Amino acid sequence: MFRWLTLVFAIAWPASTNAGSAAGGAGTPRPASAGSDTLREPPILVNQSSVPRTVEVSLIAAPARLALAPGRVTDAFAYNGIVPGPTIEVHEGDKVIIHFTNRLPEPSTIHWHGLHIPADMDGSPLNVVPSGGRKDYVFTIDSGSAGTYWYHPHPDVRTGYQVAKGLYGAFIIRPAHDPLQGIPERLLILSDNRFRPGGSIDIPAVHTTAAIVDEENGREGNVMLVNGQVMPRIAIRSGEAQRWRVINASASRVYRLAIPGQTLLQVGSDGGLFEHPAVVKDVLLSNSERVELVVRGTGAPGSTAMLQTLPYDRYMPQTRPDDWNRPHNLLALAYTTEAPVAPVSLPRTLRVIPALDTARVTARRSIVLSQGLINGHTMDMSRVDVRVKLGTTEIWTIENVVGMDHPFHLHGFHFQLLDRNGVPERDRRWKDTVNIPKHESVRFVVYFDAHPGRWMFHCHILDHEDHGMMGIFEVT
Ligand code: C2O
Ligand code: CU
Ligand code: CU
Numbered sequence: 304m305f306r307w308l309t310l311v312f313a314i315a316w317p318a319s320t321n322a323g324s325a326a327g328g329a330g331t332p333r334p335a336s337a338g339s340d341t342l343r344e345p346p347i348l349v350n351q352s353s354v355p356r357t358v359e360v361s362l363i364a365a366p367a368r369l370a371l372a373p374g375r376v377t378d379a380f381a382y383n384g385i386v387p388g389p390t391i392e393v394h395e396g397d398k399v400i401i402h403f404t405n406r407l408p409e410p411s412t413i414h415w416h417g418l419h420i421p422a423d424m425d426g427s428p429l430n431v432v433p434s435g436g437r438k439d440y441v442f443t444i445d446s447g448s449a450g451t452y453w454y455h456p457h458p459d460v461r462t463g464y465q466v467a468k469g470l471y472g473a474f475i476i477r478p479a480h481d482p483l484q485g486i487p488e489r490l491l492i493l494s495d496n497r498f499r500p501g502g503s504i505d506i507p508a509v510h511t512t513a514a515i516v517d518e519e520n521g522r523e524g525n526v527m528l529v530n531g532q533v534m535p536r537i538a539i540r541s542g543e544a545q546r547w548r549v550i551n552a553s554a555s556r557v558y559r560l561a562i563p564g565q566t567l568l569q570v571g572s573d574g575g576l577f578e579h580p581a582v583v584k585d586v587l588l589s590n591s592e593r594v595e596l597v598v599r600g601t602g603a604p605g606s607t608a609m610l611q612t613l614p615y616d617r618y619m620p621q622t623r624p625d626d627w628n629r630p631h632n633l634l635a636l637a638y639t640t641e642a643p644v645a646p647v648s649l650p651r652t653l654r655v656i657p658a659l660d661t662a663r664v665t666a667r668r669s670i671v672l673s674q675g676l677i678n679g680h681t682m683d684m685s686r687v688d689v690r691v692k693l694g695t696t697e698i699w700t701i702e703n704v705v706g707m708d709h710p711f712h713l714h715g716f717h718f719q720l721l722d723r724n725g726v727p728e729r730d731r732r733w734k735d736t737v738n739i740p741k742h743e744s745v746r747f748v749v750y751f752d753a754h755p756g757r758w759m760f761h762c763h764i765l766d767h768e769d770h771g772m773m774g775i776f777e778v779t
Pocket of ligand 1: 455457591714759761
């Protein structure tokens with residue numbers, strides 16, 4: 304813990320992160336009484352460029368000695384020496400230049416999860432950076448893409464390992480005009496891990512029972528972390544509203560987020576804000592998905608509420624963990640003793656999301672997920688599984704034919720869900736990942752408007768992906 308703190312402060316923690324006055328305005332300053340707030344957010348990478356509308360930053364992936372298990376320093380991998388890695392913050396329309404140096408003892412890449420950018424900048428397994436190598440990722444941020452994204456390594460077969468060692472970070476895109484401007488923001492990167500008694504990462508040896516269970520379930524850890532911390536505290540004043548950007552960076556743990564005793568206002572998901580806020584009691588967040596919530600301080604001054612993950616059965620019965628049916632605390636919401644403030648009112652319409660035109664659909668695809676396979680195959684780096692014509696709109700049906708959930712992710716292109724098990728989706732949302740529950744199916748529409756090249760689709764349970772639950776689609 305101490306080491307983590309030291310490192311964070313040693314690496315430019317810009318004054319703007321605390322004051323929330325970072326470019327684009329992360330919100331209003333924390334109230335003075337928020338002394339019981341212990342949630343640390345990764346520092347925002349300082350822009351090295353003085354060119355307008357250009358963000359230029361550097362990321363170095365390297366081995367580091369860090370306490371991934373609080374209080375126990377061990378061998379980890381880190382971006383710029385910290386876990387989670389620093390947050391990259393940009394605006395719509397910005398040109399982004401990221402100088403990546405791979406000082407890991409193995410090949411890696413950085414994948415910009417959810418970004419609509421040229422295929423050779425996607426950091427997919429087709430474009431690995433060797434140990435000791437460098438790559439400049441250069442791309443432009445689309446207008447209308449404001450939202451919460453993240454970055455992680457994506458080398459073939461080693462993604463789960465590198466993420467478990469500590470490589471993941473947030474990527475925030477801000478719009479020119481934010482309808483929720485002025486609401487204080489918090490970033491919550493959820494992850495979990497499993498440690499040996501000394502604090503090293505517990506990855507079981509191949510062919511052991513534990514390894515087989517991990518391969519089936521995906522590797523879950525009993526230590527649940529928010530921004531690398533166990534049970535941090537967020538201070539809130541009664542009546543105050545806070546905007547939480549939440550990222551599921553876990554290899555396989557699916558969260559069903561709730562604050563018992565309060566409802567949540569869901570305002571966005573993978574591809575940014577919804578058209579209209581939705582009141583929910585809980586929200587399911589599968590691997591790699593993001594959610595934006597407005598948490599309203601409906602509790603009494605001095606009281607405490609818990610952000611929990613509620614039981615959710617994504618498992619095969621044979622390998623279901625013992626504690627799957629118990630809620631777990633993730634973070635405490637600590638009400639200050641200050642007198643309540645009047646609740647803020649939020650806009651009813653956050654933005655307009657144009658509907659993709661299903662009348663223009665020129666191809667329909669069927670993707671069948673079974674245990675470890677997509678359409679009966681494991682990943683082959685030299686095989687193209689799906690050929691797509693540039694400029695066309697398609698409907699994909701993703702069907703899960705087995706008794707455990709698989710979160711399906713498409714690189715490079717956001718889609719709009721049409722229906723789940725034939726039941727039409729009520730709200731239009733931009734998504735890049737959708738959980739397909741056991742024996743269910745989902746249809747989405749996607750427009751391949753730009754960026755020809757080879758792209759990945761895969762299950763985002765990292766163990767499944769690494770064991771071959773991935774395919775390639777080529778846009779030409
Ligand atoms: Cu989070 Cu292939 O991606
Ligand atoms: Cu991705
Ligand atoms: Cu899977």
